[in-house]
Amino acid sequence: MELSTASKRVVVFDYGFGNVRSAERALARAGAAVEITRDFDKAMNADGLLxxxxxxxxxxxxxxxxxxxxxxxxxxxxxxxPVMGICVGMQILFARGIEHGVETQGLDEWPGSVEPLQADIVPHMGWNTVEPPAGSELFAGLDADARFYFVHSYAVHDWSMEVANPAMREPLVTWSTHGKPFVAAVENGALWATQFHPEKSGDAGAQLLNNWIGTL
Structure with missing residues (x-):
């Protein structure tokens, strides 16, 4: 599947946690000029930061x-x-994470707690569908039955965010279900994120990354 988009500079932030090579290849396939680095200036000045x-x-x-x-x-x-988080890179955007009874403060870009999945089988590993809201740019052009690849034991089950300024757009929240529904993706202005791995999700993931790059 060949995708084309105007070349944009994207930095995959290399802080020691994440499959940066898979992300690099997927973003390059989607048309971006990609660099893996933790260099401060490059990360600040790139068109997009993953x-x-x-x-x-x-x-x-x-x-x-x-x-x-x-x-x-x-x-x-x-x-x-623009910033995009993937998997735990999405989870740390929330207020806190709770693992083994220990609470860790997140980046607090969004309220909410990342907690153990409420399901009979954990981790949630494999392909699953998602339910994006109307108007989603992230999932534009994708079929309703598109499947994405998940590998996780924790998730956000409850979303509650009030937008104080009525002129601002409410965040668009995409859900999936493994046992109990959980947040699978969020689009919130310049900040987008997915719980699943688009770089491991075949053509559907490539289209999703292409959609993100197209907004940079």
Whole structure:
């Protein structure tokens, strides 16, 4: 499947947690000029910043802070510069993560807690469908039965975010279900994120990344 989009500079933020090579290949396939780096200036000035993440919430937060990634994400978003999180890179955007009874503060871009999946089989590993809301740009052009690849044991089950300014657009929240429904993706201005791995999701994931790059 060949996709084309105007070449944009995307940095895959390399803070030690995430399959950066898979992300690099998928973004390049979608038409971006990609660099894997933790260089502060390059991460700040790229058209788009992708924050991957695998493993434990607390470890990812520690690694992100060590690389000044928390400051980079905050400053980019303050300037309306696009950021996308994947898997634990999405989870750390929430207020807190709770693993094995231990609470770790997240980036607090969105309220909510990342908690253990409420399902008979954990981890949730494999292909699943999602339910995007009307008007989603992230899932534009994708069939309703498109499937994406998930690997996770934790998720956000409850979404509650009030937008104080009525002129601002409400975040668009996409859901999936494994046991209990959980947040599978969020589109919120310059900040987008997915719980699943688009870089491992075949043509559907490639189209989704193409959609993101097209907004940069």
């Amino acid at each position: 924050v991957p993440g695998v493993g434990a919430f607390a470890s990812c937060m520690h690694g992100l802070k060590e690389a000044r990634g928390d400051w980079i994400v905050d400053r980019r978003l303050a300037g309306g510069r």
